[in-house]
Amino acid sequence: xxxxxxxxxxxxxxxxxxxxxxxxxxxxxxxxxxxxxxxxxxxxxxxxxxxxxxxxxxxxxxxxxxxxxxxxxxxxxxxxxxxxxxxxxxxxxxxxxxxxxxxxxxxxxxxxxxxxxxxxxxxxxxxxxxxxxxxxxxxxxxxxxxxxxxxxxxxxxxxxxxxxxxxxxxxxxxxxxxxxxxxxxxxxxxxxxxxxxxxxxxxxxxxxxxxxxxxxxxxxxxxxxxxxxxxxxxxxxxxxxxxxxxxxxxxxxxxxxxxxxxxxxxxxxxxxxxxxxxxxxxxxxxxxxxxxxxxxxxxxxxxxxxxxxxxxxxxxxxxxxxxxxxxxxxxxxxxxxxxxxxxxxxxxxxxxxxxxxxxxxxxxxxxxxxxxxxxxxxxxxxxxxxxxxxxxxxxxxxxxxxxxxxxxxxxxxxxxxxxxxxxxxxxxxxxxxxxxxxxxxxxxxxxxxxxxxxxxx
Amino acid sequence: xxxxxxxxxxxxxxxxxxxxxxxxxxxxxxxxxxxxxxxxxxxxxxxxxxxxxxxxxxxxxxxxxxxxxxxxxxxxxxxxxxxxxxxxxxxxxxxxxxxxxxxxxxxxxxxxxxxxxxxxxxxxxxxxxxxxxxxxxxxxxxxxxxxxxxxxxxxxxxxxxxxxxxxxxxxxxxxxxxxxxxxxxxxxxxxxxxxxxxxxxxxxxxxxxxxxxxxxxxxxxxxxxxxxxxxxxxxxxxxxxxxxxxxxxxxxxxxxxxxxxxxxxxxxxxxxxxxxxxxxxxxxxxxxxxxxxxxxxxxxxxxxxxxxxxxxxxxxxxxxxxxxxxxxxxxxxxxxxxxxxxxxxxxxxxxxxxxxxxxxxxxxxxxxxxxxxxxxxxxxxxxxxxxxxxxxxxxxxxxxxxxxxxxxx
Numbered sequence: 001x002x003x004x005x006x007x008x009x010x011x012x013x014x015x016x017x018x019x020x021x022x023x024x025x026x027x028x029x030x031x032x033x034x035x036x037x038x039x040x041x042x043x044x045x046x047x048x049x050x051x052x053x054x055x056x057x058x059x060x061x062x063x064x065x066x067x068x069x070x071x072x073x074x075x076x077x078x079x080x081x082x083x084x085x086x087x088x089x090x091x092x093x094x095x096x097x098x099x100x101x102x103x104x105x106x107x108x109x110x111x112x113x114x115x116x117x118x119x120x121x122x123x124x125x126x127x128x129x130x131x132x133x134x135x136x137x138x139x140x141x142x143x144x145x146x147x148x149x150x151x152x153x154x155x156x157x158x159x160x161x162x163x164x165x166x167x168x169x170x171x172x173x174x175x176x177x178x179x180x181x182x183x184x185x186x187x188x189x190x191x192x193x194x195x196x197x198x199x200x201x202x203x204x205x206x207x208x209x210x211x212x213x214x215x216x217x218x219x220x221x222x223x224x225x226x227x228x229x230x231x232x233x234x235x236x237x238x239x240x241x242x243x244x245x246x247x248x249x250x251x252x253x254x255x256x257x258x259x260x261x262x263x264x265x266x267x268x269x270x271x272x273x274x275x276x277x278x279x280x281x282x283x284x285x286x287x288x289x290x291x292x293x294x295x296x297x298x299x300x301x302x303x304x305x306x307x308x309x310x311x312x313x314x315x316x317x318x319x320x321x322x323x324x325x326x327x328x329x330x331x332x333x334x335x336x337x338x339x340x341x342x343x344x345x346x347x348x349x350x351x352x353x354x355x356x357x358x359x360x361x362x363x364x365x366x367x368x369x370x371x372x373x374x375x376x377x378x379x380x381x382x383x384x385x386x387x388x389x390x391x392x393x394x395x396x397x398x399x400x401x402x403x404x405x406x407x408x409x410x411x412x413x414x415x416x417x418x419x420x421x422x423x424x425x426x427x428x429x430x431x432x433x434x435x436x437x438x439x440x441x442x443x444x445x446x447x448x449x450x451x452x453x454x455x456x457x
Numbered sequence: 458x459x460x461x462x463x464x465x466x467x468x469x470x471x472x473x474x475x476x477x478x479x480x481x482x483x484x485x486x487x488x489x490x491x492x493x494x495x496x497x498x499x500x501x502x503x504x505x506x507x508x509x510x511x512x513x514x515x516x517x518x519x520x521x522x523x524x525x526x527x528x529x530x531x532x533x534x535x536x537x538x539x540x541x542x543x544x545x546x547x548x549x550x551x552x553x554x555x556x557x558x559x560x561x562x563x564x565x566x567x568x569x570x571x572x573x574x575x576x577x578x579x580x581x582x583x584x585x586x587x588x589x590x591x592x593x594x595x596x597x598x599x600x601x602x603x604x605x606x607x608x609x610x611x612x613x614x615x616x617x618x619x620x621x622x623x624x625x626x627x628x629x630x631x632x633x634x635x636x637x638x639x640x641x642x643x644x645x646x647x648x649x650x651x652x653x654x655x656x657x658x659x660x661x662x663x664x665x666x667x668x669x670x671x672x673x674x675x676x677x678x679x680x681x682x683x684x685x686x687x688x689x690x691x692x693x694x695x696x697x698x699x700x701x702x703x704x705x706x707x708x709x710x711x712x713x714x715x716x717x718x719x720x721x722x723x724x725x726x727x728x729x730x731x732x733x734x735x736x737x738x739x740x741x742x743x744x745x746x747x748x749x750x751x752x753x754x755x756x757x758x759x760x761x762x763x764x765x766x767x768x769x770x771x772x773x774x775x776x777x778x779x780x781x782x783x784x785x786x787x788x789x790x791x792x793x794x795x796x797x798x799x800x801x802x803x804x805x806x807x808x809x810x811x812x813x814x815x816x817x818x819x820x821x822x823x824x825x826x827x828x829x830x831x832x833x834x835x836x837x838x839x840x841x842x843x844x845x846x847x848x849x850x851x852x853x854x855x856x857x858x859x860x861x862x863x864x865x866x
Contacts, residue, residue, distance in 0.1 A: 012702070012808065016801020019709035023716055024794040027785055030720045031752040292725070304749050376760070379749055380773035405772040 041312035043284035047077030047325040052277040056208035058262040061153045063209045064185045064200050065271050068150055071138055077325045081276035083131045084179070084203055084210035089113040089123040091178020094373075098366030100172070103357035106342050106350075111373075114178070118375040121281070121307040122337045122344075128280040129334020132327055134214045134223045138198070141227045142189075145196060151188040156199070156218040157240035158247030167254070177212065179203035181255045184216035188235050189227070197221070197230035197238070204260055282322055283308070283333055285315040287421025291396045292386050294415055294422040299383045299400075302344065305375045311336050314424045316416070339427050342437030343411065347381055347404050348372050351439070380404060386413075387450045389431040394418070397429045399450050401442065408442045410434075410450070462526055471527060478522045479570045483578050485515045486566075489559060490582045493836035497626070498590045498616050499600040499766075509555055516562040529569040534845070537802070538565060544795045548788050551755040557788060560833055563842060564799075572846035576633045579839040583630045590616035602768050613660045619765035624663035625829055627653055628670050629837045632818045635677045639814045639850075640684035640694075642677050650674040665828045669821050676817035683813075696813045704816035705804030707823040709797050712781040715827050719743035719782055736828055742775065743782040756789035780832035788833075796833060796841070803843045810848055815840075 070079035094112035098104045113123035170182040181204040189196040199221030203212040214226035288294040301310035314336045345351040382403045390397040394417045402409045412429025428436040545561035594601035594616030602614040617623035654670035687694035722729045722744040733740040763776040777783040784793040807815040831837035
């Protein structure tokens with residue numbers, strides 16, 4: 001001890017160095033603990049844990065076969081892996097879509113993830129939910145039809161697909177959703193009594209094909225009803241007279257930048273066993289000890305533009321329900337994503353409903369709207385107060401006050417206790433009369449009224 | 458340091474080279490200081506894009522001259538300078554912020570230059586520019602921003618971008634002046650200093666800087682009285698050992714306090730919630746910064762929007778006012794660590810040299826930096842240069858007005 005005392009007396013600056021290390025050490029330790037105790041907001045279901053067996057398929061007919069096989073097996077995970085989820089969210093041009101439609105409302109399209117990657121999770125949850133609903137429709141149609149067999153997969157009238165108007169229409173779709181080539185396919189499905197036609201719109205991305213939408217314009221099928229009755233004659237007529245080889249050649253000629261078709265050499269058995277890379281996620285429900293800390297954690301996730309985490313604070317499913325990828329979970333995620341999207345758009349001044357959707361009424365262009373939706377502004381949403389409106393033990397309703405861009409806003413939140421903590425059941429409040437995700441400007445009187453209620457509580 | 462060296466056939470003494478290098482350093486320092494000061498004003502100056510870069514080149518030349526001809530670094534200093542350079546350069550490479558490089562060059566270039574001379578240049582430049590800025594603002598040549606904020610009296614910025622920045626310029630100029638005057642400071646000067654504190658409070662409503670000016674004035678007064686008393690007893694004033702240790706460690710202590718308060722801040726915790734309100738939400742904004750960006754080793758870009766530059770309340774606001782959090786988050790924990798070590802080295806060498814007034818100043822700066830972001834700010838804090846500068850205290854000219862008057866009579 002004496003030696004240490006003597007050393008410190010002779011070298012007092014050591015104390016300063018040690019103190020500096022202590023300060024830096026606390027910061028480093030805090031960061032270390034934070035990064036090692038943070039729960040991943042994404043859950044790996046048994047299906048998502050399955051590894052891919054094939055990275056890409058550069059033949060649209062094989063992808064169509066893969067999809068039909070997945071639907072036949074009622075394997076939602078496999079089917080979703082064949083859909084263009086990642087490809088679309090990376091490339092969507094919301095500004096183009098708004099300008100083309102001449103209108104904008106919050107639910108119109110997925111979040112502008114093509115312009116801002118921070119929206120990826122929101123857009124992916126929305127798109128996965130939408131594809132799931134479409135696949136559900138197809139499964140229901142097939143169930144109704146009974147036992148079925150795939151007779152043929154072919155391109156829809158190649159000659160018509162090569163018409164300049166059709167190609168120009170396709171270019172517009174590709175500009176809005178990404179990809180370098182578009183083609184329509186049809187699948188002839190024969191059941192015991194009837195024959196059916198399944199239309200598919202496929203898009204090419206670099207070195208692979210994915211299903212852009214169920215349904216195709218030329219077969220008169222839609223995402224909501226991708227399959228319809230047909231006859232052998234109609235199918236033959238839709239097939240057209242142009243040879244598949246010539247069509248592929250012509251299409252390739254128009255797309256010199258990438259190789260559109262490659263012989264995959266895959267057999268039917270291979271396709272049955274095949275699984276493409278995972279392209280969707282399942283949220284891991286996150287909980288906090290109190291309702292107020294859940295609100296704070298949710299807001300902090302939004303400020304950090306960690307959308308996955310923000311969504312996970314709104315997930316009500318229990319871990320048991322998340323063992324498997326299923327329709328309910330994915331549609332719930334879509335619902336949450338839409339609610340959170342509305343919440344974000346509201347702050348940025350772009351939450352419009354369908355009645356006032358015309359760009360003339362809004363007075364903004366698509367580009368302007370997308371510029372305003374820049375998530376860099378999220379860090380300035382400041383949570384100022386959470387006013388408890390109702391407390392039913394396991395359910396609490398709050399009026400959450402925010403300060404943003406010089407104004408005070410209020411958001412209703414309904415929280416529930418369950419699954420080991422509190423989560424946000426809805427970004428709405430019956431007591432406050434707000435819809436999910438809706439934010440409202442607060443008047444001075446309303447603010448005083450809320451503060452009074454808080455004091456009374 | 459003796460001997461001569463031959464340059465282009467001319468023999469020049471090392472003292473001469475040193476004085477040339479010092480002169481060059483002080484000139485570049487004055488220019489950089491002026492540049493950084495004017496950036497904080499409302500003067501609509503359009504700077505040439507490469508102006509600070511040219512000054513940097515000059516600073517590098519000064520450092521090279523000093524290293525080549527003046528030979529004044531010992532091994533300990535070389536190692537310390539290498540460590541500082543390594544950390545600052547790594548941060549500069551990561552963040553590309555010229556402030557980091559300029560600060561490093563000013564620290565290295567100050568080696569051997571009289572700290573008193575550095576502070577004299579600092580006081581002359583900042584006080585001069587402050588007077589010009591105030592006059593220009595009051596006479597209407599530049600914008601004089603007056604902030605009307607709810608629950609506060611009107612806050613005048615006097616040509617600077619924000620009232621607290623104006624008051625911080627006043628504080629640091631007074632600290633530098635106080636250092637130069639040390640125990641020789643007059644009661645009149647102390648009264649004027651206190652008056653400046655009151656002025657800052659009345660016109661800027663800058664509470665922290667007012668308190669810091671008054672505390673600094675009190676410390677200078679205390680230092681003067683203790684020296685006087687010791688002198689009367691034929692002794693040299695020596696500060697209490699524990700007290701001097703605490704003052705030398707003040708930067709580290711303040712940094713530690715703010716770090717703990719910030720990382721453990723919670724609105725539900727009555728202590729941190731109270732402290733947060735007391736220091737105008739510095740803790741909650743710090744915590745927000747930590748949560749959103751996290752501590753990094755070598756810094757990161759943090760988009761900060763403050764209230765300065767316009768009286769229109771900014772629609773978005775996020776600013777890390779606390780210097781310790783600002784440095785840790787913007788420039789990384791490595792740079793914060795090295796700044797703290799620099800401050801400790803300055804503090805403990807001040808104890809060795811019985812430079813008690815510097816200890817008090819370090820403590821005032823440490824406290825002020827808990828609330829404001831001027832720790833590594835060329836136009837504000839000149840005390841970082843004390844780490845390598847020549848701290849020899851010359852027997853300065855006495856401003857003994859009574860004696861002078863007698864002689865005149």
